[in-house]
Structure formats: C-alpha cells, structure tokens
Amino acid sequence: MLLTDTVCAAASAAGLAVAFxxxxxxxxxxxxxxxxxxxxxxxxxMTGVLDWITDLVFKPAVWLGFGVLGLSWLLLAVSRAVERRRGGGTREERRAAAERGGAPALGAGGGTRGPGRTRGATKSGAGSGTDDFSDIEAILKKHGI
Structure with a gap:
C-alpha cells in the first residue's frame, strides 16, 4: 500500500514537471x-482505487471467482445448446423442415398454385379464395403461430 502511494506520487511529480x-x-x-x-x-x-485494483490482481480468491463465473457461463451455454437441440435441431435442420412443409402450399412452379391446381381452376372455383387461405392457415398452425 505504501509502495503504490510512493510510485503514484513520483509519477504525478514527474508529470507535473513536464507540464511546467x-x-x-x-x-x-x-x-x-x-x-x-x-x-x-x-x-x-487517495481514493483507494489502486488498493482495490492490487487486491483484484494479486489475490487468488479473486481469480477463483473469475473461474467460477466462467464455469457458470459455460454451464448456461451448454444447457441452452442442449435445449435448442431438443427443440428442433440445428438451424439447417429447421430450415430444411420449413422448406419441406412449405413447398406444396407455395406451389411447385410451372403455373400451378398447389398440388393439382392450375390458374384457371383457381379463378373459376366458387370458394377458391378461402382454399388458399386455409393452406396458409394450416402452415401457420403447424408452426404454432
């Protein structure tokens, strides 16, 4: 404690000499x-901040505290990763499942609006507008929205 005060006083004196x-x-x-x-x-x-910093750096209990904090962070990260795996796999697996589930409702291309529907059939049907919304509603229900 006395050594740090002496070093700080000497550094301040040298700095003030340069300022002069x-x-x-x-x-x-x-x-x-x-x-x-x-x-x-x-x-x-004078405020005691340096004593706090030297205690922080030179006490083994402080470093053990940092180790405990790191361990807790690691445990939380692992538990979150396991929770994500149980909830639907990785991002790529969730994307692939979404593409498989959403492809028939979005249409297969080539002028069809779904399995077996053409543009003419969609426009001429009496309740065709509600059929399109029922497909969207089924997709949203499947994803829990």
Missing part, C-alpha cells in the same frame, strides 16, 4: 492537459 516545462514554452493548452493526466495517479491512490 510545457507551460514555460508557452504551450498552455498542452500543459493543462498534461497536468490533468499527471494528477490522476495521486487521485486514484
């Missing part, structure tokens, strides 16, 4: 900035 020389050369703005930085170590030493 800079002010002597009539560069007052730079001298003010240097003096501000030079007073930081003494201020930190």
């Amino acid at each position: 020389v800079t002010a002597y050369r009539r560069r007052f703005l730079a001298a003010t900035r240097i003096a501000g930085y030079a007073l930081l170590p003494v201020g930190l030493a």
Whole structure:
C-alpha cells in the first residue's frame, strides 16, 4: 500500500514537471492537459482505487471467482445448446423442415398454385379464395403461430 502511494506520487511529480516545462514554452493548452493526466495517479491512490485494483490482481480468491463465473457461463451455454437441440435441431435442420412443409402450399412452379391446381381452376372455383387461405392457415398452425 505504501509502495503504490510512493510510485503514484513520483509519477504525478514527474508529470507535473513536464507540464511546467510545457507551460514555460508557452504551450498552455498542452500543459493543462498534461497536468490533468499527471494528477490522476495521486487521485486514484487517495481514493483507494489502486488498493482495490492490487487486491483484484494479486489475490487468488479473486481469480477463483473469475473461474467460477466462467464455469457458470459455460454451464448456461451448454444447457441452452442442449435445449435448442431438443427443440428442433440445428438451424439447417429447421430450415430444411420449413422448406419441406412449405413447398406444396407455395406451389411447385410451372403455373400451378398447389398440388393439382392450375390458374384457371383457381379463378373459376366458387370458394377458391378461402382454399388458399386455409393452406396458409394450416402452415401457420403447424408452426404454432
């Protein structure tokens, strides 16, 4: 504790000396900035922040605490990954399932609007507009929306 205070006082004194020389050369703005930085170590030493930092760095219990925090993060990440796997697999598997489930309702291309429907049949049917919405509704229900 005494050593850190001495080092901070020496660093501040050296910084203030540089600030004085800079002010002597009539560069007052730079001298003010240097003096501000030079007073930081003494201020930190006086508030006790440096003692807290040295305790943080040199105590094994603190490093064990960081290890426990890392372990807890790892456990949470693993549990989330396992939960995702149970809930539908990886992203690629979910995308493939969505494409398989959504392809017939969206149409197979080539002028059809679904399995066995052509454009003319869709327009001429009496309830054809509701049939299209029922397909969409079935897809939404399948995905839980």
